[in-house]
Amino acid sequence: MEIFKSEKIYDFMGKRIPFLGVSAVLIIASIFLLATKGLNFGIDFAGGTIVQVKYEQKAPIDKIREVLKDTEYKGSSITEFGTPQEVVIRITGSSSNLKNDISDTMHKLLDPTGSFEIRRVDMVGPKVGGELREKGIMALSLALIVILIYVSFRFEWRFAVASILALAHDITIAMGAISLFSVEVNLDILAAILTILGYSLNDTIIVFDRIREGIQTSKETELNSVVNESVSRTLSRTTLTSLTTFFVVVTLFAFGGEIIHGFAFTMLVGIIVGTYSSIFIAASFLVQLKFSIASFREKEAEKLKRKKEKEKIRAMYEKGTV
Incomplete structure (x- = not known):
């Protein structure tokens, strides 16, 4: 075509x-x-935590910000994720204690915002x-x-x-x-x-x-x-x-x-x-x-000449004349 x-x-x-x-x-x-x-830079390169939350109704982004502003997660970025029911909470830096399950903490903090489920939690330390x-x-x-x-x-x-x-x-x-x-x-x-x-x-x-x-x-x-x-x-x-x-x-x-x-x-x-x-x-x-086309053609001609000479010498060697 x-x-x-x-x-x-x-x-x-x-x-x-x-x-x-x-x-x-x-x-x-x-x-x-x-x-x-x-x-x-996302958490892969900057370090931090991502929490993906899905609500049964439209996600109350303003209410989530209000709930988190007086906690260690203040200043987190909260954005809609794909649909109005889902949000992603991006927490800069790493969690204060990676041994603690941030999912449980978020459940308690976001409980007043409505009915939801936490679908994903990704954490990367700043060193990693x-x-x-x-x-x-x-x-x-x-x-x-x-x-x-x-x-x-x-x-x-x-x-x-x-x-x-x-x-x-x-x-x-x-x-x-x-x-x-x-x-x-x-x-x-x-x-x-x-x-x-x-x-x-x-x-x-x-x-x-x-x-x-x-x-x-x-x-x-x-x-x-x-x-x-x-x-x-x-x-x-x-x-x-x-x-x-x-x-x-x-x-x-x-x-x-x-x-x-x-x-x-x-x-x-x-x-x-x-x-x-x-x-x-x-x-x-x-x-x-x-x-330069001329220079390139000269080099290619020289390569071809050397190749033919090698083939000629090989043929003579095989016939026993060398």
Whole structure:
């Protein structure tokens, strides 16, 4: 199935400066948000306690705040969770005594607010939260390093740098959106970010593979022409893959419930930004890095020459002439 005509070549590189300008604005805005507003770390990374409560009637949020204001849980964040009958109470820091069952304490404190049941209690100490945050950053850093090595080995160092820049572009904008909408950052969000890395890299590698193939088979000497042709040839595939994934994640976002809302939102942003960067940004970085077709073809010709020489020597050895 083709959305775009395979024989039509679109001038992506002719408009790369406006696209890079849009990306620059988004990245600057994202960094500004991260520096000023920051991230809304959940209990996985900040430590604390989450209590999920379901009422038989509409949850009396104001009454819950009134009940808790004179206790050790004053200042807790109380928000609706999925339905008007459910609320989540987020208590910053850890419980004063993790050996005590906070569920029993909450039952006693919230008893005057109506008929309810406590459906979930999650507690993470601040030390564990700090360790999880450090390991999350380490996982993200290691993923980028491994990707850099892999792409350098498979392609050429400029391809590797371009792919890392494209991935950094995607992650920064996704983190900016998370900060803008105050999405709670927990292990699910970290999983979404790592998934975005793999998804975006897969699209970028396909585009780069087509560019390399175009360089080897085409007689074009201008990189812009080869990139335009290669990206145009993969446009239908990239669009179809992205739309398929997008519709699945939209379904999760709309009907998956509050628990995976943050994960689905991050994935939605990542799919949109990742598709945009694969088509308009990754190859633009390659052009900006002054990739040389002539130099690449010389290196490939030298590799082919060495390969043929080795095959010739092996054949002579097998015949006993060496």
